[in-house]
Amino acid sequence: MASDRIVERRRVFQQYKEDVKERGKPFYPYAMFHDTVMSLVVVCVIAGLAIVWKYSTPGDHHGIEAGWLGKLYDAPADPGTFNFVPRPDWYFYFLFYLLRIFKWPNTVIIGTIGLPTVLLVLLLAVPFIDIRSERRLLRRPV
Template identity: 60%
Template sequence: MAKGLGEQNREWYARYKDDVKKEGKAFFPRAMLHDTIMGIVVVGVIIGLAVIWFYDADGTEAGVLGPWYEDPAEPGTTDFIPRPDWYFYFLFYLLRIFEWPETVVIATVGIPTILLMLLIGLPFYDRRRERRPSRRPVAMVAAVLTVLSMGVLTYKGATAEETLGSTLIADGVPNEWAEKQGFVGNQKAEAGAELFAATGCLQCHIYLGLGAGNLGAPDLSEIGQTNDVAYFVQYLSNPARFGNTVMGSYSYLGQENLAALGAFLEASKGGEEPDSR
């Protein structure tokens, strides 16, 4: 005859109480002593590291534990892309995956909140006694998937391409664009490519996989298929006239630069097909 669940539970509980009495260790003083020792060790390590840092880094030179102080912040800079600390790379990358603006809320609030609620609710919805990993396939798969996806997102976030204009140009990215799009030798378009990298268009737009799809800005890799220089020059001088109130006017660049940007955009037809030969 199978025992009822209630009876079985009471039996287990009695056995547990019995074990505690026979083999258990008292919370006071044993566990408290352990906690106290561990607490002192942790605080001691922190103080030790602070002392090493303090005496090893002098004024200007960085010591083994880092510099004395970082450079003061420069509030006027435009040549700076904010990046999060490494432990936020996964969130940072999540933001890149989702499209502005419809689904951004999912990345910033939705997914993290749902996961947090699931974690907080765990003791309430998983009330089985089973502890062995091999008997908890759902929990194990969920845990492995969480660690894996956070790892991958962190890696992707850490290696995500910078769209800093000066870095792009130093890395020869505009030349790569010219090769991929097949406008090598078109001097106007080449000048436009550098301007495009330098002027921060990639803060909002995506171009051949670089940049960010922010604020609803379209991917411009194939924009040359639909419009020509004249249109682009007009568009860039006054985006608001075309109903684009997000993008500022670039008329300050002057007609020559605008024409170069226009030539670049016109020459951007999407590049070679990956496997057309």
């Protein structure tokens, strides 16, 4: 069984190399280089926007006056507020509700660290668990 998979992988790799010779360039290094360059461009744009926002906001920033991107969030927190109920962002709701299921202090670590870690490891393992030779979704049985 394992030797069949090795033979199949070698055959698929040889087919890939033949396709590259016939039709184009391999993914590495050509497409990977383009992905890297575009990632750097995106990071530079985000950093540039952050710098523009910082130095174009109202207030005294080394002699540069008010700007057009809005107010900088520099007001201190109000400790006198007592009616504010903090709620998590939407992507943390599942952890927030796990705290209702797993009660403090005995099982809260299992609910907030253990269970999400196990689920993430299972999710990351799914491609390695799938051993079917057919990779196209349209050809797989339902």
